[in-house]
Amino acid sequence: MSIATYEREISAKEDRIASDQAERAPARFADPRAGMHHRLPGFVQPFLTWLTARPAPGETAKAHSSHYHVVTAFAALIAGVAFSLAALELGGFWLIALPFMMILSSSGMGKLQAVVFHHCAHGTVFRERSTNRRVGETISILLLMKHFDVYQHEHMLHHSPNKLLTHEDEFTQFVMNLAGLRPGLPKAVLWRRVMISFVSPFFHLRFLLARISSCLLSHSTVHNLIGWAAWGGLFYVTWLTETWVQMTVVWLIPVVILLQVGTALRTLCEHRFPEQEVINARGKTFVCLATAGVFPGAPVPEKSAMTPSGLAAWAGWWAAMLTVHLFARVFVLVGDAPCHDFHHRRPASRRWTDYIHARQKDADSGCPTYPLGYIETWGLRQAIDENLASLSTASRI
Secondary structure (H helix, E strand, O other): HHHHHHHHHHHHHHHHHHHHHHOOOOOOOHHHHHHHHHHHHHHHHHHHHHHHOOOOOOOOOOOOOHHHHHHHHHHHHHHHHHHHHHHHHHHHHHHHHHHHHHHHHHHHHHHHHHHHHHHOOOOOOOOOOOHHHHHHHHHHHOOOOOOHHHHHHHHHHHHHOOOOOOOOHHHHHHHHOOOOOOOOOHHHHHHHHHHHHHOOHHHHHHHHHHHHHHHHOOHHHHHHHHHHHHHHHHHHHHHHHHOHHHHHHHHHHHHHHHHHHHHHHHHHHHOOOOOOHHHHHHHHHHHHHHHEEEEEEOOOOOOOOOHHOOOOOOOOHHHHHHHHHHHHHHOOOOOOHHHHHHHHHHOOOHHHHHHHHHHHHHHHHOOOOOOOOEEEEEOOOHHHHHHHHHHHHHOOO
């Protein structure tokens, strides 16, 4: 089958799905976000737009600068650390808030990593290249990440269709080397390896040692010395003040365990493996099918809340939105991570600062220069499940 024929079949399948969805009962919307827009009051729409990373139909974009994302990332980290310290100091009832504050810290770290550091590598956070580099190097030391220059080089390879999903790709290296996943394994086995990794001391130690090596043993002597001085100074002050408990809970657990779990989950939902013929072609169809939008949320219930069963359905829906999907948004799908497919199609675009509306506008316009429209998955677990399913059917990498 030729690539052109494959594209026509995919397009026809999309049309059939859309037609089938349109023929369903009026209470059910093909687009979950449209259903939320039509069934819920206006005052909750801004929150739902942020939570799902999808705008309501006809919603006007609210412009954000790149500095907004830098400030909010650092603000989340600082607030999480400060409130964690306060909870430890106050003790008693306040300790209930401690896990949430640690997650807030990790969320800030995740946004610094996946948004600020990432887009600094693309040169789209600050106007000056030197500023992007300095901020990137600072985040590298702060979070024990790869030296900025190394990350930038590897990430540019990741954006090449000729390197994506190959052994030279940072995504593939993580999946194969750190998580121990392999193409052709049953999906259940892949899921089991993922879950074991999250609770495995060996996984976290291996991950941490790789981070330390890439950050503090890099090619740059100056960068290494600053990193060792910063982390050594932190541990020295902790030793002097005898605050090892505070240090462990407030900083080490979020920056090591929580950040690594969040990074792993985010990585696993980013890419999927298309059919081998599409991968071999290494064209734009491959780029389209290798990445999907991942939106936290679920379709609204069809029933009215005015009936007992409908009320129960709506209560369950809100409970899931405010726990499972909110956790996914804060802990894993930080910043523009839900719209990773937009980033791969428009990697140099400065519209990433308003990623929610930028992706939607690109989708509504037919995604010019690409043969296929956007594909999407609702729910973090569903996205990872689909990606692992694609890996289980892949013949090779």
